[in-house]
Amino acid sequence: MDKLLITGGRALSGDVRISGAKNAALPLLVAPLLADGIVHIGNVPHLQDVTTILQVLGCMGVTVTMHDNNQVEIDARTLTSAVAPYELVRTMRASILVLGPLLARYGEATVSLPGGCAIGSRPVDQHLKALEKLGAEIRVENGNVHGKVNGRLKGAHLVFDMVTVGGTENILMAATLAEGTTIIENAAREPEIVNLANILIAMGADIEGAGSDRIVVRGVEALHGCQHNVIPDRIETGSYLCAGAITGGRVRTTAADPTQLDAVLLKLQEAGAHINTGADWIDLDMQGRRPKAVSFRTAPHPAFPTDMQAQFMALNTVSTGVSTISETIFENRFMHVPELSRFGAKIAVDGHTAIITGVEKLMAAPVMATDLRASMSLVLAGLAAEGSTVIDRLYHMDRGYERLEEKLVGLGADLRRISSRSGR
Numbered sequence: 001m002d003k004l005l006i007t008g009g010r011a012l013s014g015d016v017r018i019s020g021a022k023n024a025a026l027p028l029l030v031a032p033l034l035a036d037g038i039v040h041i042g043n044v045p046h047l048q049d050v051t052t053i054l055q056v057l058g059c060m061g062v063t064v065t066m067h068d069n070n071q072v073e074i075d076a077r078t079l080t081s082a083v084a085p086y087e088l089v090r091t092m093r094a095s096i097l098v099l100g101p102l103l104a105r106y107g108e109a110t111v112s113l114p115g116g117c118a119i120g121s122r123p124v125d126q127h128l129k130a131l132e133k134l135g136a137e138i139r140v141e142n143g144n145v146h147g148k149v150n151g152r153l154k155g156a157h158l159v160f161d162m163v164t165v166g167g168t169e170n171i172l173m174a175a176t177l178a179e180g181t182t183i184i185e186n187a188a189r190e191p192e193i194v195n196l197a198n199i200l201i202a203m204g205a206d207i208e209g210a211g212s213d214r215i216v217v218r219g220v221e222a223l224h225g226c227q228h229n230v231i232p233d234r235i236e237t238g239s240y241l242c243a244g245a246i247t248g249g250r251v252r253t254t255a256a257d258p259t260q261l262d263a264v265l266l267k268l269q270e271a272g273a274h275i276n277t278g279a280d281w282i283d284l285d286m287q288g289r290r291p292k293a294v295s296f297r298t299a300p301h302p303a304f305p306t307d308m309q310a311q312f313m314a315l316n317t318v319s320t321g322v323s324t325i326s327e328t329i330f331e332n333r334f335m336h337v338p339e340l341s342r343f344g345a346k347i348a349v350d351g352h353t354a355i356i357t358g359v360e361k362l363m364a365a366p367v368m369a370t371d372l373r374a375s376m377s378l379v380l381a382g383l384a385a386e387g388s389t390v391i392d393r394l395y396h397m398d399r400g401y402e403r404l405e406e407k408l409v410g411l412g413a414d415l416r417r418i419s420s421r422s423g424r
Contacts, residue, residue, distance in 0.1 A: 002398075003418040004391040004405070006382035008364060011249035011288065012411040016240050018256045019045040019402040020070065020230030023307075024192040026094040027169045028199050028230055029053050032074035033062070033101035034176060035203050037225025041072045044230055045402040048395070052092045056084050060098075079106070086112035086143070092399075096124050097166065099147060100174030103136050107149045113140075126167040130158050134171070134178055155180030155219055163188050163300040168215070169196055175217035176205040184215040190301040191260045195231045202226035232280075234260040235307045236401060239376050241265075241284045242311040243408065245273050246318060246384045250285040251411060258282050263296075263304045270294045271315065293321030293358055298329050310336050310377035317345035318384055319358035326353045336374035339367040343381045343389075364389040369396040376401065383413055390418075 020043035030053065032039035044050060054064050054072070061080030065073040082102045089095040089112040102109035113124065124145070128138045131147065135154040139146045155178045160167055168188040173196070175182035187193070189211055197210030203226045206218040237256045244251030245268060258265065258277040268284060269275050271291040276283040293316055298306040306329035316323040317340055327333050334354055337347050343362040348355045364387030369375035375397035382389035391397075394417070397404060405417055 001392065002394040004379065004394055004397075005416055005418055006379065006389045006391070007414040008362075008383050008385040008387065008389060010383070010412055010414060011247045012244050012251055012383070012408070012413060013249045014411045015252045015254055016407045016411055017254050018232045018237050018240075021045075021192060021233035021235070022047055022049055022400045023165075023235070024195045025050055025230045026053050027097050027173070027192065027196045028228065029057070029072065029074065030097045030101055031173055031196065031199050031203070033076045033079070033098065034105050034173060034200075035076060035223045035225055037077075038073055038075045039199075039203065039225050040227040041074065041199075042070060042227070042229040044070050044072045045233070046070070047402055048399045049092050049094065052088055053094065056088045056095055056098065059085055059088065076105075082106050082109045084109075084111040094166065096127060097170055097173070099127065099145060100131060100170035103131060103147045103149050104153055104174045104177040109145075109147045111145045113143050113145065124166070126160055126162070126164050127170045130160070130167060130171045131174060133158055134174060134182065153178035155182040155217070157183045157185070159185040160187065162186070165190055165192065168193055172196060172207070172210075172215060172217065173200065175219060176200050176207070176223060178217070178219040180219055182217045182219070184217070185213065187213050187215045188300065189213060191231055191234065191257075199226065199228040202228050232257045232260070235305065235373070237261060237282065238264045238308045239311050239401070240407070240411075241268060241282065242315050242380055243383055243411070244284045245271060245286050245291050246315050246380050248286045248288045248290065249411075250283070252281060252283040254281050256280060256282050262302060264308055267294045267296055267304065267312065271319065290360075291315055291319045293319040293323035293356070295324040297326040300329070306330060306333065307373050309333065310373045311380055313337075313347070313354065313356060314340060314377040314380040316356040316358060317343070317347070317381065318360070318362060319356075321358055323356045323358070324353060325356065328352065335370040336377045339370070339374070339378055340381055342367055343385050345381070361386055363387060366390045367392070369393040372396050372400045379404070379408075382415075383408075
């Protein structure tokens, strides 16, 4: 397994271009299953999760053409199988998103129960219950979800028991080809939901309310091809801004969308950062100062995102003061705490709450990534720590950060990847 060697203590400075959002790209790459034509998707990041979802589509006979300029063409008219195989699905939870489109367009689907980061229970039961309300027959046997529809799905009034991004995406796609009107209550409001709704509308869907907690979908007979782009990655944006903040530096993110990051930018300002924004850029300047402790509680969008919790915990480890972080989304998302403690961080965990007492200096240590966002918290700690840090299990990071080493080196960081194959 590859490792990352970081020699910390440098204040980062410079511009970094933000990639397309992983969490937006995955449903966008699945949406073409609904279309009777070629869908062109731009700003697609080169990430392991993206490769996996394209392999899932390829295994089903879908024609996928990748171009060098982050463009992907998808033609689902060549589909030969409505089965998403376990060998691929087991590595990534977002694979369950093929279920809704396959049932809506082809009337049947078999999808293995998915895997992904071990950050707590993320059951797909809400996806399945909602699809049943749309008229699908669902069976779960031997770790596989089998779905079948007699005729077309039927529109229905749905109320999610809890806010679910994946569930909203799955039902939003399925409802586009359902007979009649579907109303989704307690829908997720993330920018990635809006991005998905916009590609579906470009394909001919009739959707209102994306970005609110009530989405109305009027089913149509067919969808067609289109051209659409993946939105900037708000979590990558926030992560690089935290890299500037934790090192006392100045970082400007370009090709970004400040409107996606209100809660994060407010907390960075509270930490003492000077923030300026434009239409597609964000500038953070710590002016060489240590951050101030910031407390927060994760919650569904537009509140503070759970995917930025680990990065801000790293920031708080070197802050002045004491902070409290409450995690309300996933019950097992403090797995980075023992690893951050190896740097000399002072963190106490009580249930779903972490109390962090900032220290003046972190000391380099060998650490191990436990999930995608935890891996970035360790990178941030390594950038701030004195000495050389080695981060193991780098494959977690490769799932969600495109060209991380290249981008950080461009900001002045001293780091390199150590390949287990080459030993270098």
